[in-house]
Amino acid sequence: MTLPDLPIDVGRIERDLTELARLTEPDRPYTRQAFTKLDREARELVAGWMREAGLDVHIDAAGNTIGRRSGRTDGPVMALGSHTDTVQAGGRFDGIAGVVAAVEVARALEQAGVVTEHPLEIINFNCEEPSVTGMTPVGSRAMSGHLDLSKLETAHDPEGRTLAEAIDFLGGNHTRLTELIRKPGDVHGYLELHIEQGLVLERAGCPVGVVTHIAGPIRGTITVTGRADHAGATLMDERQDALCGAAEVILALERAAKDPSLKDTVATIGTAHISPGMVNIIPGRVDLQMEVRSIRQEEKERVRGLFEAACEAIARERGLRIDVQWLVDEPPVTVPQEMQALVQEAAKELGIQTVSLPSRAMHDASWMAMIAPVAMVFVPSKDGLSHTPDEWTDFADVAAGARVLGRALLKLDAKE
Numbered sequence: 497m498t499l500p501d502l503p504i505d506v507g508r509i510e511r512d513l514t515e516l517a518r519l520t521e522p523d524r525p526y527t528r529q530a531f532t533k534l535d536r537e538a539r540e541l542v543a544g545w546m547r548e549a550g551l552d553v554h555i556d557a558a559g560n561t562i563g564r565r566s567g568r569t570d571g572p573v574m575a576l577g578s579h580t581d582t583v584q585a586g587g588r589f590d591g592i593a594g595v596v597a598a599v600e601v602a603r604a605l606e607q608a609g610v611v612t613e614h615p616l617e618i619i620n621f622n623c624e625e626p627s628v629t630g631m632t633p634v635g636s637r638a639m640s641g642h643l644d645l646s647k648l649e650t651a652h653d654p655e656g657r658t659l660a661e662a663i664d665f666l667g668g669n670h671t672r673l674t675e676l677i678r679k680p681g682d683v684h685g686y687l688e689l690h691i692e693q694g695l696v697l698e699r700a701g702c703p704v705g706v707v708t709h710i711a712g713p714i715r716g717t718i719t720v721t722g723r724a725d726h727a728g729a730t731l732m733d734e735r736q737d738a739l740c741g742a743a744e745v746i747l748a749l750e751r752a753a754k755d756p757s758l759k760d761t762v763a764t765i766g767t768a769h770i771s772p773g774m775v776n777i778i779p780g781r782v783d784l785q786m787e788v789r790s791i792r793q794e795e796k797e798r799v800r801g802l803f804e805a806a807c808e809a810i811a812r813e814r815g816l817r818i819d820v821q822w823l824v825d826e827p828p829v830t831v832p833q834e835m836q837a838l839v840q841e842a843a844k845e846l847g848i849q850t851v852s853l854p855s856r857a858m859h860d861a862s863w864m865a866m867i868a869p870v871a872m873v874f875v876p877s878k879d880g881l882s883h884t885p886d887e888w889t890d891f892a893d894v895a896a897g898a899r900v901l902g903r904a905l906l907k908l909d910a911k912e
């Protein structure tokens with residue numbers, strides 16, 4: 497099979513990434529949280545690039561921006577995408593590199609005069625980062641039919657609007673969210689380029705990674721309840737100190753995730769709230785938020801079991817109440833062999849070296865995997881850093897990834 501060489505242009509990639517980086521809260525680079533004015537501005541900028549690339553642009557009911565290119569047939573679509581929203585004080589590449597690369601592929605197809613069999617959609621997904629508690633990623637979840645519509649009026653965006661209002665602010669329509677759901681068969685395949693956010697590619701000196709699995713998190717809350725009391729008058733053996741219990745709980749989760757029976761699991765307690773929270777009061781209550789991530793569902797279950805048993809023991813020993821509540825459990829994804837092969841072969845034909853590796857972070861591809869075959873192309877992260885202003889990927893590496901992405905897309909087009 498002879499495939500056309502796509503004229504991917506590193507200069508355009510650099511220009512687009514630089515322009516998007518300018519759209520940040522000025523005193524807190526790089527912050528462009530979902531549903532903010534800056535987010536909307538960035539989405540409009542990308543929509544403009546899509547139009548210039550000859551795409552037919554619309555915003556779907558969930559606020560995803562979609563640029564469509566016709567194919568020879570009107571059957572299932574191929575999709576490329578990622579996200580342009582950021583965490584607070586995040587980076588210039590997480591998600592953004594994937595959208596910029598996807599738009600560049602569309603431009604290169606146009607420039608080379610390539611007409612694909614399948615129609616193509618370039619998707620800038622809405623709200624991938626956890627800006628709306630328990631509901632993200634909003635856009636890809638909605639597209640796969642997994643957005644909990646009962647929470648549209650109770651979940652809130654960073655500006656304090658309801659999720660329903662926030663979706664409409666971006667040009668979506670919260671009353672029509674069921675209409676955008678894609679069913680298996682609607683999408684011929686979904687490809688996403690993303691920065692690795694780890695050290696594997698940099699250490700291997702390799703510009704492109706082929707993703708084998710995508711880890712899925714379980715997230716939950718822990719409430720440790722003891723008794724608030726005077727910090728001077730209450731003797732040590734008379735206390736029910738919730739914070740001391742919480743300290744043991746935190747270490748118990750760390751221990752559970754380090755259990756020798758596990759290969760690929762990480763666990764984190766990322767927030768802690770102490771009440772009443774004064775220096776002369778024994779803490780009466782501590783609220784913690786945790787997550788456990790793995791590419792293996794059975795390992796997540798194992799951590800969960802070990803941790804819950806440890807919490808029961810700590811509660812007994814210290815006379816505390818410990819409530820563990822699991823809120824979301826997102827299943828890990830195994831990238832289909834034949835989809836990994838598309839990326840591998842594309843890179844090989846371009847003379848670009850690859851490494852196969854799991855993704856330890858979750859992506860829009862995790863949700864698209866529920867309705868379509870997916871593959872992911874990773875590009876290196878300098879020093880493995882991400883979700884920080886120091887996040888960096890060389891433009892040449894993004895371009896190499898985009899070349900692989902484009903060629904893998906053409907292979908997907910030719911695939912039965």
Ligand SMILES: [Zn+2]
Nearest residue numbers: 590591624859
């Ligand atoms: Zn991302």
